Structures are given as structure tokens and as C-alpha cells.
Amino acid sequence: MSALTPTRTASTSPATRIRRRPIPIGKMIAWAALLVVMLVSLFPFYWMLRTALSTNADLPTGAGNLLPVGLSISSFERVLGITQPTGTGGSTASLNFWLYLRNSIITSTLITAGQVFFSAMAAYAFARLRWPGREQAFFIFLTALMIPPIFITLPNFILIKNLGLLNTYAAIVLPYFFMTPFAIFFLRQFFLGISREVEESAMLDGAGHARIFFRLILPMSRTPILTLAMLTYITAWSDYFWPLLVGSDDNVRVLTVALGIFQAQTPQTGPDWSGLMAATLIAALPILILFLVIGRKVVENIGYSGIK
């Protein structure tokens, strides 16, 4: 909380002084404000690492130390199940990390692949094909954007339960597998912008809609599709509520749910902070790595997602 205050006051004023030429003091203040924001963005990541590399026994005494206290990688080893928990420092909980990582990857990948592909198909129909009732159908899809998820979560839970799918991958994946209104809306905007001429010359060559969709529309929309896929992946990977309801069973448990349970198991009196931070860091790592690889494109394109 305290860490956020300096940036709040800074956000309104520094821009006002940027353009004074002689000594760009306003500009320096503006940069300082931006640096503070970046620092606040980064600090918790460092703190996860610093705590994970500390030992629980040393954390209370070295609470103010910015470096790891009692430097050790035992927490990582414990959380990853490399060494057996010994019971020192409060907690004996371990995390079946590789299983939960696999579950997170399977469900997030299925959700992303299905949702982006099927939404792209629908967006193509809404943007490039002519058919009666198109605008009305699109409007109905759009209204779903306004529905708060919990409103459909309860009935969906009952549906999944009645289908006998509780605690399966299908349960976690299905509601997001075919579409979200956002994904269709997002891709439709891009497909609308592709020029008709390209499409029509392909038609002259005898290409059908399937061919145009796969060989023309999809390749031309690589960047927005990649951006949407990354956003979908982040959302799926971060989801907690739905997998908690339908997939808390150990063999389909995803990382977020596992973390919640891990936290619940750690004793209130002497929480296993070192282990918790090792676990959270490991849970966050796959997405961070993915972001390092394709983040550039995502950052450049993220704006389009919210606006048009």
C-alpha cells in the first residue's frame, strides 16, 4: 500500500513540466515517476525469489533484510518433491508440482486452441460472409459480454455435475472451449479490415470459403491471433474459481487451485512462507517464460484488444 502512494501523486503533475527546455527537470521527475512504477511492478517478483531462497527459521529475524536470509534452495527442493519435507520451520506440505504443471498446461492449451480457432471461424462468418440474420446473431453473442460470469457459473456447475464430468479435464475446459464473446468480437474487428480484393481474386481462382479461411484470413491475421491466444492463455492459466469448483481433485488439479490448497494447509501460526514463495514463483514461471519469448508482439498489440 505504502509503496503505491508516490506514483499516485506523481501521475498528474510531472507531465506538466516535461517540455521546459533549459533544464528538463520536469522530464526527470516524469522519468522518476515511471521508474517508481516499474520498480513497484518488479519488486514482488524479486521478493518471491528472495523469500524462496531464505529459510523459514531465519525469516522472522531477518525480516528487514533485502537479501535472502539463511541462503538455501531447500524450499524449492521441498516444493518440487526432490527432498522429503522435514517439518522444520512450521510446514510439511509439499506440492505435486509436475502433476499440477501438466494439468495447467493441458487445460490452458486446450482452452486456448479451441477458443481461438472456433472463435476465429465464427468471426469469419460474422465479418466476411453474407447471410440473413447475421447482425442479429452477432448482437446476441455480444450481449453475453455483459453477463457476470458467476451468473452462469452456478448453472454450468450443475450441468457439468449432471453430465458426470466433475473432476475431469473436460469439466475445466468445456465452458471456454468453443468461444467467448470477447474472442469473437476481437477477431471480427480484424477480419473486417482485410480488403475484399484479396479475397475476391482468390475466389476467381476457384478457392472456397474453407480455403480462403485457412490460406488467406488466418495467415494474414497472425498477429491479432497470437495476441488473443496469449491473452486467452493468461486468463486460462490464472483462472481459479472455475477449476476450484469442478476440478479440485488431485489428478486434474491445476496450479492455481494447488496453491490455494497449499496455502490452506500451511499453519496459521508459523506459515511456510519460504515454501509458499517458492511455489508461487514456480507457478508464475511458465507464463513469464512464454512472455519473454513472444511478449514483444503481445505488448505491441495489446491495445487493440480493449478498444475497437
Added chain:
Amino acid sequence: MTTTLRPSPRTKPGNRSRPDKGSTPARKRSVRRPRTDLRAALIFITPAAVGFIAFFLVPAVLGIGYSFTDYRVFGPVNFVGLDNYAALFQDPLFWNALGVTLEYVVINIVVQTVLAVGVAVLMHRLTRSIVVRGIILLPYLVANVVVALVWFWIFDYSSGIANQVLAFFGVHPVSFFGSDVFAIPTIALVNVWRFMGYTALLIFAGLQTIPKEYYEAASLDGATENRMFWGITLPLLRPVLALVLVISVVGSFQIFDTVAVTTKGGPVNATRVIYYYIYELAFEKFKFGYASAISVVLLVILAAISLIQLRILRADKSDLG
């Protein structure tokens, strides 16, 4: 030499000119095209339509239906008319949940929006660095649960670094998550940390659409940065801001994850937000009917708030041109 007005090198002209083409698909004489693509359209839309009907439309209708019953997952279902809604108005916990959620949303949205606009304007005027934007976006990549746990530790009463810093300045330790006064503001700010960067990037993209000539003309007239912000940036940003606000407010009402892994609604009822209350009713007390009624009320509240926001902010009209 000011770098602030430099044209954006990465702007893709193709993307920028899209909306006007988009709203009216070019209706050139088509080359031997059939009157309608209905057959193809049906094939293309079927998977999405199946998902939409099965997991959005039918559940939405069912949700309203459940709200008029005493559905408890187990046992028979009885139609109870408006009983759930009557009970809801008498339920102090419901009103408490609504109040707590509103407090959360107001703090979360105000701080987040002010910060995001500030950061977006700073980036707009200072740098197009992809690294800066990447770092600002970083918190958004981390799951709510992870975010909650990290800040739960940073704000820990006895060993958290936040209280160590406070102690350094001679301030008594604060029980951030444990006091009924601080718990909601703390949770609200924790989520500001995750979503502020994403919001800032959306606004930043909106800023790119403002023609730079406006700023050039204004600075020729001797306008200060301050006046340009209030006179050009903010008015022209309004449509973008309106959409961002509507989306973040609706999203903000869904606060659950952070509460679920930290305070679990406590101390007492201080953080029992509406999502958490619905969750408890449905999955711990199995009062699905009653929980559905609260969801319906939440739906109505959100729809009303969205409409009012769009009306006030006139999101459909741009001040541009």
C-alpha cells in the same frame, strides 16, 4: 528538442485506418458471388454457437429459473416464487456483501484508473520503449492467486517487509489483511498492482489514436502540458476511457480469488464480498436457489451501472472531428 511529439515509429497505418472500413464492409460488385453464404456461414458458426447455447444462453436462462426455486442440488426442487428475493432484502449479510464489494470497487477503480491514465500519459510523452511497457505489463501475467499470496506475505503483520519499512519510519505495524478497516483497501490495492499495467497499455493504445497535429498546434499557441492534458488528451481519450472503465468495473465486481486465499471473508464479515458470499451459499450451504437470486440481482446491478456509465461518458461518440 523535445522527443515527446515524435511520430510513433511502430504505428501500423493499416490497423489505424481499420474502423471506418470496418463499420461498412466494402460492398464492391462481387465477382460472381452467390447472393448469400448461408451454408458456409452455418458451418463456420456451428462450434461457437454450440458453445454459446450450451454454456452461456441456457445457463443464463436456467440461472433465472433457479432463482425462483429452493434448489439445493440434493433433494426435490420446489417453486418458491419470489421468496428468495424477499429473503434477500431481509438478509443483512447480503447488504453487507454489497457494501463491502462497492467499497472495494470504488477504491480499486479510482486508484487504478488514475494511475493507469498517469502511466499511459507518461509513456506517451516519454518513451515507446517495449521494455518499459513489458515491465509495466508484467504483473498482469501472474495469476490472482499468486498475486494474493505474494502481497499477503509482503503485508504480513510480524515479518512482512511492508511493516519493516513502516517500523523504520517509526510507524506501528499495521495488520493490513487482519483489520476490518484496512482489509478491503489492501485487497483493492493488491489488485490495482495486477491490473494497472494492462489498463495503462489499453489507454496508451488509445492515446496513439490522437493526431499529433493537435499537440503541435496547441504548443505553437503556447499551451502547457497541463492544459494539453485537460484540453486535448482527456476529451479525446473519453471513448476509450469509457470502454476501459465499463470493462474494469464489471471485472472489479468479480473480486473473489484474492479474498479466497487470504482473508476468506474475514475479519468477521469485513471482506465477505458478493462473489465470496454467493460461493459460500452455493458450495458450502448448497443454497443454489438463493445464491442464484443474488446472482440475478448482481446481473441487474451490473447492467444498470454499465448503462449509466456509457450514458454519462457518451462512449459511442468521439470528440474527434
